[in-house]
Structure formats: C-alpha cells, structure tokens
Amino acid sequence: MxxxxxxxxxxxxxxxxxxxxxxxxxxxxLQVRGMQAAESARRDGQALQLARGMLERVRASGTLEAGExxxxxxxxxxxxxxxxxxxxxxxxxxxxxxxNWPAQAEGRPALQLQGRVLP
Numbered sequence: 001m002x003x004x005x006x007x008x009x010x011x012x013x014x015x016x017x018x019x020x021x022x023x024x025x026x027x028x029x030l031q032v033r034g035m036q037a038a039e040s041a042r043r044d045g046q047a048l049q050l051a052r053g054m055l056e057r058v059r060a061s062g063t064l065e066a067g068e069x070x071x072x073x074x075x076x077x078x079x080x081x082x083x084x085x086x087x088x089x090x091x092x093x094x095x096x097x098x099x100n101w102p103a104q105a106e107g108r109p110a111l112q113l114q115g116r117v118l119p
Contacts, residue, residue, distance in 0.1 A: 044111065046079050047099040050086070051113040058095055058117050064088070093117055 008016075054072045058064050069088050076086035076099055084101035099111045 043080060043101060047076075047101065047111040048113070050076055050079060051097040051099055051111060054088070054097055055095060055113060055115040055117075059115070062117075064090065064095070090117075 050072070054068075057068065072088070073086045076084050080099070080101040084099065087098040087100075089096040089098075093116055095115055095117045097113045097115075101110075
C-alpha cells in the first residue's frame with residue numbers, strides 16, 4: 001500500500017506562485033503610480049512658487065522691470081524643463097501669469113495665476 005504523502009503538488013505550487021507574482025506586480029504598479037503623482041505634485045508646487053514669486057516681486061516694485069520677464073521665463077524653463085513656457089500679461093492693474101509644462105501622459109498641465117498690482 002502506498003502511504004498517503006503530505007505536501008503540495010506541482011500544480012498547486014505553480015498556482016501559488018502565479019497569485020504571488022500578480023500581487024507583487026500590482027504592488028509595483030501602485031508604487032510607480034504613487035511616484036508619478038508625487039512628481040506631478042512637485043512640479044505643480046514649483047510652478048506655483050515661480051508664479052507667486054514673480055507676482056510678489058512686481059507688487060513690491062510696483063512695475064514690471066524691463067529684463068524681469070525674460071529672466072522669469074528663463075527660470076521657468078530651468079526649473080520645469082526646456083519645453084516649459086511662462087507667459088505674463090498685464091491688464092490695467094491686473095497681472096496674469098501662466099505657466100505651461102509637459103506631462104508624461106496627461107495632456108498639458110497649466111497653472112494660471114492672477115493678481116492685482118497697484119500702479
């Protein structure tokens with residue numbers, strides 16, 4: 001008589017390894033998505049800091065100096081990448097700053113900030 005052997009068959013081991021592999025891949029995908037979200041939030045914060053900094057400089061000086069706009073645009077491309085763009089528009093006592101930068105898969109993110117600048 002054959003003694004009943006305990007343990008797992010090869011099919012059970014393969015099935016367990018498949019389930020484990022799927023779990024590991026799902027965890028890795030979540031990690032990658034979390035890293036992408038953190039990078040996107042970092043860029044959003046940098047764009048906001050650049051726009052707010054320029055708005056505050058114009059508020060403090062009361063006017064937009066001649067070389068300030070080009071220096072700010074240069075800083076935008078330096079911080080957010082070469083394909084990022086910064087735009088400044090002045091409407092009476094309002095200053096509108098717009099920052100555009102490329103995203104990997106989400107279209108084209110943009111930040112627009114408006115502020116009152118007293119003459």
